[in-house]
Amino acid sequence: MAENEFSFENPEYRKTYWHTCSHVMAQAVKRLWPEVKLAIGPAIDEGWYYDMDAPFAFTPEHMEQIEAEMRKICKEKLKLERFELPRSEALELEKDEPYKIELINDLPEDAVISFYKQGEFTDLCAGPHLDSTGRIKGNALKLLSCNAAYWRGDSSRQTLQRIYGIAFPKKEELDAYLQRIEEAKKRDHRKLGKELGLFMLTEEGPGFPFWLPKGMVLKNTLIDYWR
Numbered sequence: 001m002a003e004n005e006f007s008f009e010n011p012e013y014r015k016t017y018w019h020t021c022s023h024v025m026a027q028a029v030k031r032l033w034p035e036v037k038l039a040i041g042p043a044i045d046e047g048w049y050y051d052m053d054a055p056f057a058f059t060p061e062h063m064e065q066i067e068a069e070m071r072k073i074c075k076e077k078l079k080l081e082r083f084e085l086p087r088s089e090a091l092e093l094e095k096d097e098p099y100k101i102e103l104i105n106d107l108p109e110d111a112v113i114s115f116y117k118q119g120e121f122t123d124l125c126a127g128p129h130l131d132s133t134g135r136i137k138g139n140a141l142k143l144l145s146c147n148a149a150y151w152r153g154d155s156s157r158q159t160l161q162r163i164y165g166i167a168f169p170k171k172e173e174l175d176a177y178l179q180r181i182e183e184a185k186k187r188d189h190r191k192l193g194k195e196l197g198l199f200m201l202t203e204e205g206p207g208f209p210f211w212l213p214k215g216m217v218l219k220n221t222l223i224d225y226w227r
Contacts, residue, residue, distance in 0.1 A: 008169060018043035020080065020130040021070075021141060021167045022050050027121035028069035038123065039099040039151060039160055047166035051149050053099070058146045058161050066163070067143055074141075077134030078118040082127060085113055093122070099151065100124045140174045141167035144181075 008014045022041035029036050029052060041050030056062075085093060087104065090113040094100040103124060104113060116125045118133055130136070142165065149162035168174045198215035211219060 008173075015043045016128050016130060017136070017169075018048040018167065019128070020133070021136060021165060022048040023080075023116065023118065023121070023123055023125070023129065024070050024073050024133055024136060025066060025143070025163065025165055026050050026052075026123060027073055027118060028066045030121060031069055032065055037099060038097055040103075041123075047144070047164060049162050049164045051099075051151070051160040051162050053158060053160050058163060063143045063146065063163070067141070070141060071138035073119070073133050074136045074138035075134070076119065077132050079132055080129045081117045082129075083115055083117065085115065087113060090115075090124070094124060097124075136167060137169055137171065140169065140171045141165060142174060142178065 004010050006013055008017070019042065022043065025048075026038055026041055029050075030038070033054065035055060037053040039051035039053065041048060087107075090104050091101060093115070094104065107113060113124070114126055115122050116127060116129055144164045144166055146161055146163045149160050151157040151160055166174070166177060168177065196214065197212050198218060199209035199211050201209060209215075
């Protein structure tokens, strides 16, 4: 067995770790607000997200509650168990989850329909996952933001809420990551442009900067130097 097989140096393990975190987050949300409907929750390049349909807007206070519940779930060391069901039984299991039903119905006739169970929570998923929620370090996870997202990327469909999160094997790694994010925000051109009075961005022209007097001086100086 490779020495780094179960470390973040291995991208497959990192992805599996974050994917399991998405299930822990979904379980925490369902414990707190059973009425929330779940859509999809994949691992991404940095962390994970889960799209959810809630009858309220998630606030920073809600995010703190979810994080606290996630830490409880990690301490519970729940075993993740994979199982498969025929289509009819899968639909019955997910009868209260309309987005999961749509996903099942869109699967090919010969598709394997698999689920992962951890404690009282079960989610439609192909996996893979860690073997236990105890593998996740509860003090080294953080929910980053919540944005609007269209179901299946279709602007004519339901608008969901997408919660993003990040986690690491050690708290020191999380702290370093969050510090890098804060430093990047300080160097954001949109922030600097406003603070330095160089340009402005408006809703009328998204992504199009309107140069202010100081910005025009800087722009023309750079053009003169380039010429």
